[in-house]
Amino acid sequence: MIYQYSEDQNAFRDSLRRFVQDHYDYESRRQRVAKSAVFSPDYWRQLTELGVLGLPFSEADGGLDLDFPSLMAVAEELGRGLVLEPILPVTIAGRLLAASTNRTAKNHLAGLIAGETLVSLAWEEASARGNPLLTQCKLGARGDGYVLNGKKQAVLAATESQLYIVSARNSDGELTLLLLDARQAGISRSSYLLSDGNSAADLKFNHVDVPTNAIIATGTEAETLLKTAVSEFIVVMAAEAIGAMDQLLKITQEFLKTRKQFAMPLAMFQSLQHRFADMVIATEKLRSLLWAACQQLGGEQQEKAVAQLKVQLGESARYVGQQAVQLHGGIGMTDELNVGAYFKRLTVMELLAGQQDYHLGKLADLAVVS
């Protein structure tokens, strides 16, 4: 088991951190969110040039063939800087295309790695409450092909993407994965920002024509691809959370040392020292489970490790975010200070890809089976 980044991974991380520091001061980010200008094609290009998009893809597919912890290191820096560009969701969607056996899917990888094609994985539905296999999107037969009806919610980067990977059930009840052009007739999109400033959209599919070659996987293969993609998404999101939480701990400890009330720095009040210690514990628990989970990806224990990770992410993200605000007092409640932005990002993470209840339920089911 490894529990830390290699020298190479740390070196890459440092260069990304410098990029983020140079381009992502909090006030600029705040202005971008206020204007809903959260996707910068220029930053996207620069991030692509840094090699960030190609990291976890095989050389045959045009990538750098680096291991998953390399992607985690990137995720931590994106979380630390509250980067708005959807590097991680697009990368995970790309890995689904790479893992599929479908030629059409794989043909898009070069464009994705080059930063020209953005792809969104559209699987979340509020009523599914985190279960990727529960969907009310239906793929019916029509003529030589198929027709899609249904909706997806909180699809990350849907507004910026040219392609959507959509999960739906066919008339035999099998799960299918479809690769659709975002501009296709019958697809309507209502774009918005999430509470943390990230770009997302709800998608409605109204009798969308799905030619046979748009189906990239069916049945067990579709389930495996989707479950793996969601698992990988949870792992990178947890890494992003670690970056955010580490930064929040840093900001909070600085504040506790400099802010004085009752003629004493807040750091001298024992109750606040203990609170800060509890924030550190919450962060370290998540860090540990992150390392454990990333090494279970693709293995027998993947489902269990990822479910545990998501439970811990929910608990730690909530605690650290809430307490960072509490320890800052009133200014933690303002838009002006970055603490609130980290808190909102951590809050959104808890709600994406299934909350604690869903994953605890999965763990309980897994325990029964074994």
Added chain:
Amino acid sequence: MMSNQFSELDAFRIEVRDFLESAATAEIREAGRKTTSVFAPFKQAMAWQKILYNKGWVAPAWPVEYGGTGWSIHQRYIFVEECNRLELPPVLPQNIQMVGPAVIGFGSEEQKAKYLPGMLSGDDFWCQGYSEPGAGSDLAALKCRADSDGDDYILNGSKTWTTYGHHANKMFALVRTSSEGKPQQGISFLLLDMNTPGIEVRPIIGLDGEPEQCEVFLTDARVPKANRIGEENKGWSVAKYVLEFERGGSTFGAWLTPAFERLRTRCQQRNEHELRLIDDVSVARKLAKLEVDISAVEHTEKRVNANLKHGENPGPMASLLKILGSEVMQRFSELQLEISGVDALALQHAALHVGSDIAAMGSEADMLAMPYYLNTRAASIYAGSNEVQRSLLAKAVMGA
């Protein structure tokens, strides 16, 4: 089974309910539902205050001779329960629960005649100038100076966390009139006009994206000494008096109980898969646990109210209820967010505004869950942070 023992309190509840249902307009009800912080949307809160004022019900805890209703503590609680049952916007506390009692307790007859009517009717809105960037939990450390100049004070300094400062025409402030002795001994309570030259207001955007709080900058602002409430350097006592004015005034339970019912009802709706959240045992248990906590809050408040009759000093109970009530509110806001889940993620600024012609993307309740959750983090910070309150509670129980 109908009881023949129809108590006076039951009759009072019906009287209150009938009035509220007839008097609350659709716009006021919308504002009540869209109250995502402890402060209701300004325009509708003041409109509702005016309606209650015309009924004579705007200040239930005030002495009758100044416009109070003469209701018992139980009737006051029932009134709050009924307002919350209809999800009405709470009257803003600044006029009625903060500056009004200060003037009642320490104002001269002339000051009472001059200021109380506008506070009561809502023709004036008095924002609070207490906290400063360097004086939050340690409010006594406030530095805003009021230097003597003949019959006036000249004010220099800044205030922060002034709710709706940008809507207010008046302010009540704690200012420093002396630097001798302990900090608390140099503070005065002063009333001022917001259009006094030298006063600048800057709204602060909150976590929900809305400007509710403000910074107020005072530069050589001239305020007559006649506007001081109570004696010079005795303002700290005026502020403490205000805190103790509404003993038994804790009404978290009166808000939480009907709000919880609404949340539980939402969990009984069927979704697209014909499933109900209430049938998920983990949701049902979380609801049940929250209900235990809400019940504890409600009965503690009612117990304190009942014991007041026997002349008991609430003592540590004020701190206890502040801690308990605010933390159960926070837990409620968390559970509400958990229940909305993915449906709570979208930012919906435009639809949140009262009278907006933009509808919520999904249900209104889902739209409100996130701003309400974010804003409610403040409940453990304002009105004495829960850390400070815990110290006060421990001291009060264990002895100083």
